[in-house]
């Protein structure tokens with residue numbers, strides 16, 4: 001059964017022994033960060049946390065609890081997405097994309113139900129008052145300082161909403177986007193929207209600003225866990241995240257009309273901030289913010305969203321995450337994407353066997369990829385192919401190894417890669433777009449990339465020496481030692 005909202009996720013985490021409730025008052029001013037950081041660094045991602053009595057920055061009790069680290073382990077990710085294993089979701093996607101249009105009428109008919117699988121669960125509009133509008137505060141009643149929006153790190157520019165689904169619409173195609181972009185609270189009813197230039201929300205805004213049109217924006221907190229995850233997933237702009245969430249859930253996401261802007265919002269959200277961007281207004285300074293990289297991202301200019309309404313459930317819960325020096329909760333959201341999107345990557349790069357982005361690489365800084373090498377130069381084909389795919393364009397270092405290397409084990413991948421390279425021969429530099437958060441590139445969002453071909457080199461690639469085998473014990477000896485192991489009295 002798919003989980004419909006945040007409280008259902010909290011109940012499921014509780015039942016699985018994955019949730020710790022903190023009854024003691026804890027300040028939203030950095031104390032939640034310090035506690036959550038210690039948990040996220042614990043083996044396996046630590047527990048999810050529900051701060052039942054958060055204290056507001058100026059003192060006084062917050063009107064709602066704050067939940068953190070809900071997605072911070074593989075187990076919690078699978079619980080949230082209602083799957084036994086992330087690879088089961090990947091298998092469903094493989095199933096979809098591996099279909100080739102069969103010949104003949106009967107074959108085509110057989111295909112129909114499979115295609116329908118993708119669009120089987122389109123978002124459903126609900127009538128009446130949706131749960132997310134149990135309470136509606138409009139205009140002068142909007143006061144964001146009454147919400148428990150935490151201040152994460154000492155040099156942060158202010159309080160930050162960190163786990164939102166930011167809903168916008170393409171002014172031309174009408175396709176909706178839901179993106180997880182941090183939001184800085186600037187005042188009673190103003191926020192700064194940190195959608196980076198490579199992201200879909202930012203593209204919508206550029207288009208609307210060019211047309212001089214006021215842009216409606218909704219910021220949803222909570223809702224069904226698959227939708228929360230989908231907001232962080234790098235889906236192509238033509239795919240609505242709520243449709244994808246429906247596919248993950250095998251049940252439609254329920255939507256309702258926002259009360260002050262022309263957008264649909266998740267009916268099951270805990271809280272929704274509705275608003276708009278005025279294209280005539282100057283950008284506002286956003287940041288600094290202690291970021292995914294483990295360093296502060298510097299202050300920069302982003303659009304201001306005027307909040308026209310805050311709607312809430314009765315007794316809402318504030319969903320929150322922190323980012324910072326890895327590993328953090330975001331690693332697990334990214335890890336789900338890595339697993340779920342592998343089949344889509346293989347559509348254009350079928351030689352890819354596996355791919356892994358270790359936590360220390362903050363998603364795009366380091367990508368290990370193993371390939372089934374069939375011809376010389378294939379490692380270069382794969383790195384160039386990856387740099388041409390969606391947000392993979394931001395990958396800074398790509399290391400390509402042969403298919404027998406377990407890339408999910410970074411120590412194994414580095415061990416093999418460092419053995420296999422002649423640096424001057426096997427390392428190539430390229431140029432391209434760089435992640436907004438990268439503080440080292442020569443220009444803002446522009447810089448170099450490194451591709452390392454750590455596959456075995458072939459004769460055609462100019463390698464004429466003999467290539468040695470990896471050391472592996474012969475099965476006979478392994479079996480004999482297995483049989484005698486208990487008698488040896490060695491405990492490891």
Ligand SMILES: Cc1cc2nc3c(=O)[nH]c(=O)nc-3n(C[C@H](O)[C@H](O)[C@H](O)COP(=O)(O)O)c2cc1C
Pocket residue numbers: 162163177178179180181182183194195196197198199200201231232233234235321323330333391
């Ligand atoms: C916790 C968290 C916070 C994020 N914050 C931002 C952000 O502030 N700005 C941004 O552009 N991307 C941010 N991202 C990454 C985007 O959510 C991700 O790139 C997503 O694919 C964007 O959606 P889009 O492809 O629809 O633009 C964040 C991701 C996570 C997991």
